[in-house]
Every structure is written in C-alpha cells, then in structure tokens.
Amino acid sequence: MMEFRSMCLLFLILLISIMQPVFCVDDPVFNDDILGLIVFKAGLKDPNHKLSSWNEDDNTPCNWEGVKCDPSNNKVTSLVLDGFSLSGHVDRGLLRLQFLQILSLKGTIPEEFFQQCGSLRTVSFAKNNLTGKIPDSIGSCATLTNVNFSSNQIYGEFPSGVWFLRGLQSLDLSNNLLEGEIPEGIQNLYDMRELSLKKNRFSGRIPEDIGGCIVLKSLDLSGNFLSGGIPNSMQRLSSCNSLSLQGNSLTGNIPDWIGELKDLEKLDLSSNRFSGLIPKSLGNLDMLQILNFSRNQLVGNVPDSMINCSKLLAIDISHNQLFGHLPSWTFRIGLQSLSLSGNNYHGLEVLDLSSNAFSGELPSGIGGLSSLQLLNISNNNLSGSVPVDIGQLKSLYIVDLSGNKFNGSIPFEIEGAISLSELRLQKNFLGGRIPAQIAKCSSLTSLVLSHNKLTGSIPASIANLTNLQHVDLSWNELSGSLPKELTNLSNLSSFNVSYNHLQGELPVGGFFNTISSSSVTGNSLLCGSVVNHSCPSVHPKPIVLNPNSSGSNSSVSSQYHRHKIILSISALIAIGAAASIAVGVVAITVLNMRVRSAMEQRLATPFAFSGGEDYGNSPANDPNYGKLVMFSGDADFADGAHNLLNKESEIGRGGFGVVYRTFLRDGHAVAIKKLIVSSLIKSQEEFEKEVKRFGKIRHQNLVALEGYYWTSSLQLLIYEFLSRGSLHKLLHGDNNKNVLSWRQRFKIILGMAKGLSHLHQMNIIHYNLKSTNVLIHSSDEPKIGDFGLVKLLPMLDHCVLSSKIQSALGYMAPEFACRTVKITEKCDVYGFGILILEIVTGKRPVEYMEDDVVVLCDMVRGALEEGKVEECVDERLLGNFAAEEAIPVIKLGLICASQVPSNRPDMDEVINILELIQCPSEGQEELLE
Known part of the structure; x- marks a missing residue:
C-alpha cells in the first residue's frame, strides 16, 4: 500500500461485472460491506468530514455518503467519492465489497507519490481519467520494473527520468496526450521488453539509440506525429516479435535489413509515407503472421520471396502504387485475409485484391481455399476464364470479378457455391448462355452480369431463386422472351434487362407491375404498357366457306353469289363481335355500378364496434363486408368510415403500411394502420389469432392495439394515438x-x-x-x-x-x-x-x-x-x-x-x-x- 496526498479522482467509472454471483443476505452484525468500508476509511484522511456518516454501528451502509446499494439485497454496488479531498492509502478493505460495480476516485497524480517508493516494483494507473503530468520524481523509483499510465488524459512532455530506471522491463504510456520529442537515453534500459507510446502526440524522429534495447520484444510507436526514417540501429532488435510504427509521417524506403528481424510475428508500417519497393528480404521472416504496409507510396510488385512466409495469416498492402502479375502464392491454403485495395476484414476468410493493376490470368488452385467467404478481384486487368473450381467453395458468400477482361462463359460448376449471396461479373467479356444451374445457388440475393456478351435466353430456372433482390442483365446480347415465372420473385427491388435483344410481352404481376421503363429500354421487340408498345392481338384464322359444294362450274352469277355469301359471313362475324363487345361493356358497367354502390353504402355506414364482437351491420353471408372488432368498450367513428383512409388523415408510412388518424364519437383519437403486405398475410383465422394475442399485451412502454378490421383484401390495425409523435x-x-x-x-x-x-x-x-x-x-x-x-x-x-x-x-x-x-x-x-x-x-x-x-x-x-x-x-x-x-x-x-x-x-x-x-x-x- 502506497501513501499519497491530494488524491481526487484516481480511477474512471469501472464496470466490474454485469453478472452477479449467487448470494445470501448476511446478518447485519457480520455485514462484510460495513466492515470493508470501515477498514477502508481507517486508512484515509478526511479533512472535510465527508465520511462522518460512515458509522460502524449501522445495520447497513446504504445511507452513507457516496455509497449506493442494490435495493434487493442492500449490497454496495457504487462508491463515488469525487471531490471529497481525501488522502491516505487505498486499503484492502475494498476487496470485501463483492458486489461493487462502480468505483470513482478521480484526480491528478501527486508529485509526492513517487518520493516514497520503498521496494515498489509495479505501478499501474491504466484506464482511468487521470490528468496532469507524470511526476518527475518517477525517476527516483529505481526498483520499478513495470509502469503503466495508459488510457488517461496525461499531458506534457516525455518524463526523461524514466530512462534512469535501469531495471524497467515494461513501459506503457499509450492513449494519452503526451507531446514533444522522445528523448535520447533509451539505450540505458538493457532489460526493456515492452514499450508502447502509441496514440499520443509525439513528434520528431525515433531515437537513434533505440537499438540499445536488444531484448525488446514489442515496440509500438503508432498513432503519433513522428517523422524521418527508421533508425538503422533497430536492426539490432533481433528479439523483437511485434513492431508497429503505423499512423505517423515516416518517410524513406523500407530498409532491406528488416528481413533480419527473424522473430517478427507482426509488422505494421501502414499509414506513413514510405516509398520504393517492398524489400525481397521479407521472405526471410518465416515467423511472420500479420503484415500491413497499407496507405503508403510503395511501388512495384509483391515479391515472390514471400512464399517462404509460411505462417502468414493476414496481409494488407492496399492503397499503394503496386502493379504487375498476381503472385500465385496468394492462393495457398492458410492465408485468411489479403487486401490490396482499401479493406481489411480481420477474422474473416477474405481474399481482396480489388482496384489495382494486376494482369494475367487468375492462378489455379482457388478451389483449395475451402473456408473462403469473400472473393473480390474487381477492377484489375485480369483475363482468361472464370475458374471452374469456384464451385468447390461451399462457404463462399460474395464473388466480385467485375471490371476485368475475363472471357469464356460462366461455368455451370458455380452451382456448387451453395452459400453464394452476391455474384458480380459485370464489365467483362463473358459470352455464352447464363447457366441454368445457377438456380442451385438458392441463397442468391444479388445477380449482376451486365456489360458482357452473354447470349441465349434468360433461363426460367432463375425464378426459383426466391431470395433475389437485385438483378442486372443489361447491355448483353440476350434474346427470347422474359419467363413469366419471374413474377414469383416476391423480393425483387430491381430488375434491369435494358439493351438486349429480348422480345414478346413483359411479365404481368408482382414487381413487374411497377418496373420502370429504363429497366427494359433498348429491347425494341418488347411489348407491354411499360414500354408504351401494345402487344399484337392474336386472332383465329378467318373461316373460308366454299358455296359451290355441288360442282366446280364457274359463272359470273355463281362467283357473285359466292362473294355475297362470304361478305355475309364476314358481316355476321363483325356484327357478332361488335355485339359481344357491347354486351361486355354493358355488363362491366353494370357490375362496376353495383360494386361502387356497395362500397359507397359500406363507407357511408359508420363502423359500429361491440367489445370483441363482429361488425353487427355486416351480412354474415356477404364476403364484401369485413369483420371489425374492438378489444374493449363500444365505439364508432365520429364521421364514419369514409374518413379513415383519406390522404388528409395520413400521418406516416412504414415497412408494414400506411398510418391514418381518426376520432371515435367519444372524442378519443386512434391510429389506423392499413397493412400493405396483403400478399404475405396469413389466413383470416391465423391473422385474428395473432392480432387478438397482441391485443392482450398491455405495458406502459408498448403501444396498445385496440382493435382490427379484416377482409381478404384489406386489413386494418387500430392502435392508441400519441399526439407527440415519434422519437x-x-x-x-x-x-x-x-x-x-x-x-x-x-x-x-x-x-x-x-x-x-x-x-x-x-x-x-x-x-x-x-x-x-x-x-x-x-x-x-x-x-x-x-x-x-x-x-x-x-x-x-x-x-x-x-x-x-x-x-x-x-x-x-x-x-x-x-x-x-x-x-x-x-x-x-x-x-x-x-x-x-x-x-x-x-x-x-x-x-x-x-x-x-x-x-x-x-x-x-x-x-x-x-x-x-x-x-x-x-x-x-x-x-x-x-x-x-x-x-x-x-x-x-x-x-x-x-x-x-x-x-x-x-x-x-x-x-x-x-x-x-x-x-x-x-x-x-x-x-x-
């Protein structure tokens, strides 16, 4: 236990545990919480008598100043002593507070803290809200081996006295506000094994003598403003296994001697200004697992020597100026993440080589990456065929080969990629037909094959991909008609087949009732209302009658007679057709008038509710009338049903429907939700069963469902109305x-x-x-x-x-x-x-x-x-x-x-x-x- 004075806030709010252990309520006389707090108080000086309420004779500490308890068991859960001007030492009595979740004792580190070190070896103030500077007196604590001030708000310059702590093995000043240059003198720390100064505001060069820490295993100077090159003395850090200089302004070439640090497992030089080639000596790092050179100015190609880095798991060399052929070793088994674009998906099985200038063919062997989930090689200059062994990747979720020069056809073996959700092959030179086997990829939600040279018809089997949301087949050479079965794709939000050679009538129903004209333009032989081109009517062949059934002699009169008969038959057909049309028009008009009259009668009649009963004015045997139920009370609408669903009453729209406001005759406002997912609604029996279940739910933080209305084509839900609106x-x-x-x-x-x-x-x-x-x-x-x-x-x-x-x-x-x-x-x-x-x-x-x-x-x-x-x-x-x-x-x-x-x-x-x-x-x- 260490003496210290002027202690205000030493620790930030500390959430110790969410889950609490099983407990028994103690006898008040033997309350561990009271005993622990009294012992803790005994080691403190309380000049303002803030702790005067802490009385050991009390049955519970829950009413003591700064103490809060769980009301269910009277156990101390929070101890907040901010601004109490306490000093002294933190006693082990706090260990008795088994349910303590919040401890707050904020402040600065007093200068006197390190003036009475004794035999202190380890000091940690990590993850608090400490402010001020690190006391210069720290240099007098010669026995210190581990110092941790990380994750605070400490400011000022680097305490040079730290370099006099010859026995120091670990120093962590990360995540603070320290600034200025890192002073020379670190070479004195012969036993230093871990040094972290990341996420501060240090500037200037990396100390030249840093190579003197020859047993250093971990060095992290990332997230500062350091400049200059990497000191040559660092090649002496032969024991180093983690080196991170990320997020500075370092310049120059990555030195060749980097390959001599053979114990390196992690090397991160990303987000700097390094230039030149990636050194071939990296191939000597056979222990390397993580390599990140992203966001620099590196040129050239990835060296083939890296095939020797057999333990590599993740590589990110994105946002550089690399070019050349894609190394074949990138497809070897074991590599989990490879990014040469702007992404790095840690923990996933990812191969991302997008947005570079790679050329040549895609190396064989991709089918061996059995855990691959994302393959993105878009926007390069790759050519050749799409590898057929893609179908062996059962876990593959996304394939993006767009923006290349791939030719040949889409392999039918793609059916083996059963987890495939997105397939993007646009902007290539792919030809041949769309394989019907693609229907085996039942998880597909996005299929983009635009800007290729695909031919043949669109396979009807695509209609079996019920999860499809986005389809783009535009700018190809597809022919034939659009399969009528496509209307079964109920989740479609976009479907583009523009600029092909398609013909025939557009499908009618589902998504295709609202498809935009731009999605089908460029197909001159397509017909339908969307393209403003009516489809040709299909009429039966004309009936030709031969009046000369008795012989073959011809005369003027017989020819005239035959012509007269044909004209009469044609006239009869025309008259019959006209009559049929007229009868149909009359019938439809009468039917419309009857339906309109019925609807007007329904809308003119106020909805009458009877708690839990059906709509009393509706004939039970008339399917045009709906069923209206309120879960409590009797009510009807003030102005009748015709005010329910008009535009003026609309107050919102959502994923399930449109919401309207109306009033009951008693002045009570309600919100009416008109469901717009009728095609997905269950049967009336199931609908009513679920709605009545939700109508029974009552809670002050849940919107109450007050009733419902049902017909086979219209469903309304009646909710309580809240005038203040949404969050x-x-x-x-x-x-x-x-x-x-x-x-x-x-x-x-x-x-x-x-x-x-x-x-x-x-x-x-x-x-x-x-x-x-x-x-x-x-x-x-x-x-x-x-x-x-x-x-x-x-x-x-x-x-x-x-x-x-x-x-x-x-x-x-x-x-x-x-x-x-x-x-x-x-x-x-x-x-x-x-x-x-x-x-x-x-x-x-x-x-x-x-x-x-x-x-x-x-x-x-x-x-x-x-x-x-x-x-x-x-x-x-x-x-x-x-x-x-x-x-x-x-x-x-x-x-x-x-x-x-x-x-x-x-x-x-x-x-x-x-x-x-x-x-x-x-x-x-x-x-x-």
Whole structure:
C-alpha cells in the first residue's frame, strides 16, 4: 500500500461485472460491506468530514455518503467519492465489497507519490481519467520494473527520468496526450521488453539509440506525429516479435535489413509515407503472421520471396502504387485475409485484391481455399476464364470479378457455391448462355452480369431463386422472351434487362407491375404498357366457306353469289363481335355500378364496434363486408368510415403500411394502420389469432392495439394515438426549440428497455426497432410500436426480414446478413444499442456527408478509443448533461451493438445496468430538467 496526498479522482467509472454471483443476505452484525468500508476509511484522511456518516454501528451502509446499494439485497454496488479531498492509502478493505460495480476516485497524480517508493516494483494507473503530468520524481523509483499510465488524459512532455530506471522491463504510456520529442537515453534500459507510446502526440524522429534495447520484444510507436526514417540501429532488435510504427509521417524506403528481424510475428508500417519497393528480404521472416504496409507510396510488385512466409495469416498492402502479375502464392491454403485495395476484414476468410493493376490470368488452385467467404478481384486487368473450381467453395458468400477482361462463359460448376449471396461479373467479356444451374445457388440475393456478351435466353430456372433482390442483365446480347415465372420473385427491388435483344410481352404481376421503363429500354421487340408498345392481338384464322359444294362450274352469277355469301359471313362475324363487345361493356358497367354502390353504402355506414364482437351491420353471408372488432368498450367513428383512409388523415408510412388518424364519437383519437403486405398475410383465422394475442399485451412502454378490421383484401390495425409523435421526429425534426433534455433522454432509454424486456419475456422478437417506431407520450414515457407484425406473415426468414421489414439502414443486426446464424432476441438488443447512441448523440445511425458516409456506431467507438467519447454527446445539450451517466450509457450502447450476438446483454441486464448508472449528484436534477 502506497501513501499519497491530494488524491481526487484516481480511477474512471469501472464496470466490474454485469453478472452477479449467487448470494445470501448476511446478518447485519457480520455485514462484510460495513466492515470493508470501515477498514477502508481507517486508512484515509478526511479533512472535510465527508465520511462522518460512515458509522460502524449501522445495520447497513446504504445511507452513507457516496455509497449506493442494490435495493434487493442492500449490497454496495457504487462508491463515488469525487471531490471529497481525501488522502491516505487505498486499503484492502475494498476487496470485501463483492458486489461493487462502480468505483470513482478521480484526480491528478501527486508529485509526492513517487518520493516514497520503498521496494515498489509495479505501478499501474491504466484506464482511468487521470490528468496532469507524470511526476518527475518517477525517476527516483529505481526498483520499478513495470509502469503503466495508459488510457488517461496525461499531458506534457516525455518524463526523461524514466530512462534512469535501469531495471524497467515494461513501459506503457499509450492513449494519452503526451507531446514533444522522445528523448535520447533509451539505450540505458538493457532489460526493456515492452514499450508502447502509441496514440499520443509525439513528434520528431525515433531515437537513434533505440537499438540499445536488444531484448525488446514489442515496440509500438503508432498513432503519433513522428517523422524521418527508421533508425538503422533497430536492426539490432533481433528479439523483437511485434513492431508497429503505423499512423505517423515516416518517410524513406523500407530498409532491406528488416528481413533480419527473424522473430517478427507482426509488422505494421501502414499509414506513413514510405516509398520504393517492398524489400525481397521479407521472405526471410518465416515467423511472420500479420503484415500491413497499407496507405503508403510503395511501388512495384509483391515479391515472390514471400512464399517462404509460411505462417502468414493476414496481409494488407492496399492503397499503394503496386502493379504487375498476381503472385500465385496468394492462393495457398492458410492465408485468411489479403487486401490490396482499401479493406481489411480481420477474422474473416477474405481474399481482396480489388482496384489495382494486376494482369494475367487468375492462378489455379482457388478451389483449395475451402473456408473462403469473400472473393473480390474487381477492377484489375485480369483475363482468361472464370475458374471452374469456384464451385468447390461451399462457404463462399460474395464473388466480385467485375471490371476485368475475363472471357469464356460462366461455368455451370458455380452451382456448387451453395452459400453464394452476391455474384458480380459485370464489365467483362463473358459470352455464352447464363447457366441454368445457377438456380442451385438458392441463397442468391444479388445477380449482376451486365456489360458482357452473354447470349441465349434468360433461363426460367432463375425464378426459383426466391431470395433475389437485385438483378442486372443489361447491355448483353440476350434474346427470347422474359419467363413469366419471374413474377414469383416476391423480393425483387430491381430488375434491369435494358439493351438486349429480348422480345414478346413483359411479365404481368408482382414487381413487374411497377418496373420502370429504363429497366427494359433498348429491347425494341418488347411489348407491354411499360414500354408504351401494345402487344399484337392474336386472332383465329378467318373461316373460308366454299358455296359451290355441288360442282366446280364457274359463272359470273355463281362467283357473285359466292362473294355475297362470304361478305355475309364476314358481316355476321363483325356484327357478332361488335355485339359481344357491347354486351361486355354493358355488363362491366353494370357490375362496376353495383360494386361502387356497395362500397359507397359500406363507407357511408359508420363502423359500429361491440367489445370483441363482429361488425353487427355486416351480412354474415356477404364476403364484401369485413369483420371489425374492438378489444374493449363500444365505439364508432365520429364521421364514419369514409374518413379513415383519406390522404388528409395520413400521418406516416412504414415497412408494414400506411398510418391514418381518426376520432371515435367519444372524442378519443386512434391510429389506423392499413397493412400493405396483403400478399404475405396469413389466413383470416391465423391473422385474428395473432392480432387478438397482441391485443392482450398491455405495458406502459408498448403501444396498445385496440382493435382490427379484416377482409381478404384489406386489413386494418387500430392502435392508441400519441399526439407527440415519434422519437425520430423529436430528435431529428426541424423544431429545435424543444430539445430533449438529458433527463428526458435517459427516461426514454430506460422506458424502451423495459418495453423491449416485456416483449422478450413473452417470446416476441420485434425485428424492426428504430426511432420511427418509438412514440413518445406527453409524460416523456416512450412506447414501442409495430411489435409482433412479423407474426402475421406466413414464413419468417432473412429475406423477408431484410427486404420487407428491416428497411431502416443502420439498425439491422449483422446476423441478418448471415443465413447460418440464428435470429434471436439479441437482434433487438443490437437495434436498442444503436437507438441509445442515436438518443445520446442526436445523430442518425447513418449520415451521408458531402464526401463521406458516417456510421454512428463506428464514429462513437473511435471516439471512445481516442478518449473523446464525451464529445459525442448531442451538442444541443450545451453541457447540461450528467457525464457520469452519459459516458456509461454510451458504453452500454456500444456493448449492446456488439457484432457478436453472444456478447450483447439481455434486456433484463440492460435495465439493471441503467438503474445503476442513474445516480445524479445532489442538485443536479434541477439543472438537467
């Protein structure tokens, strides 16, 4: 235990554990929490008597100053002593607080701290919120072997006294605000094994004497402003296995002696200004696993000598000026990630060579990469045939060979790629027919074959690819007619066959009823309303009668008689046709009048509701009348049904339908949702069963379903109406006069969590959680809407969810893109995490800037890593927010939005965490309201 004075805040909010162990409530006399806190207090000096309420005779410490407990078991969960002016030492008594989750003792490091080192060997202040400078007195602690000040807000210059700690083995000053040059003298540290100065503001050159640390194993100087070249003395670091100089302004060539560091496992020189060739000596690094030279100015080709780097797992040499033939060793088994463009997918089986100048043919052997999931070789100068062994890649998810010079045909063996979701072969010289076997790739959602020389007809088997969303076959030489079966593709959002040689009638039905003319232009023989070219009518051959059945003699009179008979028959046919048309017109007109009359009669009649009963005025045997049910009370509409679905009453649109507002006769407003997915709705029996189930759900944070209306062609859902509108409107609307306060935002987050938890307890997954589906009551309570609507569909799969329901960009959990991952309640937790970040920051999940696209989750995570997360809070709050709440809430949002479903907490855990976080300081609530 170390003495220290003037201690204010030593540690940042520390979330020790989400899950709590099984416990038994202790007898108050033997309360470990009381004993631990009293022992802790005994080692402190309390000049302002802030801890006077800490009395060992109390039965519980829950009312003590700075202490908060879990009300269910009276165990201490939070100890916040900020600004208490305490000094002394931190006693082991805190170890008795087994349920402690938050400990806050912030401040600077006092100069006197290192003046009484004794035999201290290890000191760590990592991951706190420390400010100020590292005391110069640290140089007097000769016994120190491990020093860690990482992830704070320490500023000033590098403490040169550190170089006098001859026994120092590990030094970590990363993620701070240190600046200036790194001074000479590091060669004195003969035993230094780990040195990390990353993510600071150091400038100047790397110290020339750094090679004196001959046993150094890990060196990380990344994320600074260092300049100059790599010191030659570093070639003496023969024991180094990790070298990272990424994100500086280093220049010159990558030295040839780099290949002498044979213990290197990781070499990262990315995002600098290195030029010249990639040294061939890299082939000597047979222990190398990760190599990153991206974002430099390197030229030439990848050296063939790297075939000797047998343990390589990931290579990123993107954003350079490389050219030449593609090395054959890039296809060897074992390489997990190779990027020569602008991407690097860590942890995936990825081969990305896009946007370079590679030429020649694609090397054989690609079929041996059995775990390959993404193959992107687009925008190069590769030629030859598409390798047939692509069909051996059972895990392949995306293939992009676009923008090359591939010729030959599309191999029918592609049917073996059963997991294939996207196939992009556009802008090549591919010929031949589209293989019918492509229908075996049942997971295909995107098929892009445009700008090639494909011939023949479009295979009807494509209609079996029920997941297809995007199809582009434009600018080819396809012929024949469009298969009528294509209307079965219910998930199509685009289908382009322009500039081919197609003919015949366009399919009628489904997507093709709304297809744009630009998607079929350039096919002069196509007909249909879309192309403003009517299809030719098909008439039976004319009937020719021979009146001279008795003989073959011809005369003027007989010819005249025969002509008269033919004309009479033609006239009869014409008259008959005209009569048929006239009768049809009359019949249709009468039918329309009857239907219109019936509809007017229905719309003129007010909907009468009887709690849980059918619509009483509807004849039971008339299918034109619908069934109307309210779950409670008797009500009808103030102005009749004709005001339900007019444009003036429309208040919103969503993935399931259009929403209208109307009033009941008692003045009670309701929201009517007209479902627009009728083609996917279940039978009436199943529909009513599910709707009645949801009508029984009542929770203060869920929008109440009050009734429904059913016909085979029209389904309406009747909800409670909330005049304040959606969360999206309050966060992103034009009215900035009534900005949500921090207290309102926290209440909304907690309320949403409770509503979502209630749904999950009833085994209901929302699937479509977003700010437009969260309505706000006048009391600031949030109400989640549109839950359970997925159950009205006949089947639940990724395709329906992504194209029909989960349409809001940014909220969709990543497991929706992977058909092998089960969809669970954790997909809602992901959307909830994005909503947290949206509420706290006031920004949309995805924002399109002038030259960039900003993904909210990535932006906040980056700010957290840089120690700037507080800057993410909505600037409209103007500092009027509780940082001790906002920052943990942001971290909770990031945890909920984890890419891995199992890493996300369940909603009950989320509620517990939020309730622990909600601890405003005295008097603060008034400021925040």
